[in-house]
Amino acid sequence: MNQGKLIVFSAPSGSGKTTIVRHLLGIEDLNLEFSISATSRERRGTEVDGKDYYFLSLKDFKQHIKNEDFLEWEEVYRDNFYGTLKSEVERIWTMGKHVIFDIDVSGGLRIKRKFPEQTLSIFVKPPSIDELKIRLKNRKTESEEKISMRVSKASAELATAPLFDKIVINDTLEHALEEAENLVRDFIKS
Ligand code: 5GP
Numbered sequence: 031m032n033q034g035k036l037i038v039f040s041a042p043s044g045s046g047k048t049t050i051v052r053h054l055l056g057i058e059d060l061n062l063e064f065s066i067s068a069t070s071r072e073r074r075g076t077e078v079d080g081k082d083y084y085f086l087s088l089k090d091f092k093q094h095i096k097n098e099d100f101l102e103w104e105e106v107y108r109d110n111f112y113g114t115l116k117s118e119v120e121r122i123w124t125m126g127k128h129v130i131f132d133i134d135v136s137g138g139l140r141i142k143r144k145f146p147e148q149t150l151s152i153f154v155k156p157p158s159i160d161e162l163k164i165r166l167k168n169r170k171t172e173s174e175e176k177i178s179m180r181v182s183k184a185s186a187e188l189a190t191a192p193l194f195d196k197i198v199i200n201d202t203l204e205h206a207l208e209e210a211e212n213l214v215r216d217f218i219k220s
Contacts, residue, residue, distance in 0.1 A: 033123040040138030041154035042184035071110040153194035
């Protein structure tokens with residue numbers, strides 16, 4: 031299990047990393063495949079099982095932890111577990127592709143520690159906490175309570191930015207997309 035490269039995007043929820051990851055996935059010559067995480071949280075809106083996430087019951091998730099099936103996992107919010115299955119990375123490397131991750135800060139740093147040479151870790155920074163609140167509200171997918179849970183976690187996450195290989199500031203989306211593409215392209219070529 032050591033073939034392709036690993037591109038990690040981490041950021042506080044609402045910073046725009048998912049938009050960046052989706053954009054990169056659309057650029058064919060980068061040869062990237064999305065790492066579908068497993069989660070015990072409820073399915074949101076238009077999300078599809080096996081595409082956005084592998085949605086598992088809390089019980090099944092905990093069984094996978096016991097079986098050591100995860101490369102990394104995290105209880106990102108209370109009773110909401112998220113993790114990368116080892117089988118997911120193997121699936122993508124078998125396809126001859128590089129893996130791109132949209133995961134939380136601790137998970138991202140853990141992958142970097144496990145595969146230091148093969149991993150490019152990128153932190154996506156929102157312009158400010160206030161802007162982050164506005165983006166989460168506009169998304170209209172979570173309750174007020176869930177939004178404040180995500181915002182209070184964001185401050186702690188922002189402090190970890192210097193631990194990443196690179197930081198992309200998502201001030202204007204166009205600028206962030208271009209910078210992210212250049213970083214990934216250079217790393218894949220190296
Ligand atoms: P959401 O509920 O908004 O889809 O995701 C919540 C947070 O969990 C996001 O920061 C997301 O990046 C993170 N996350 C998603 N998948 C994984 C994973 O496999 N491992 C870890 N550690 N975090 C994840």
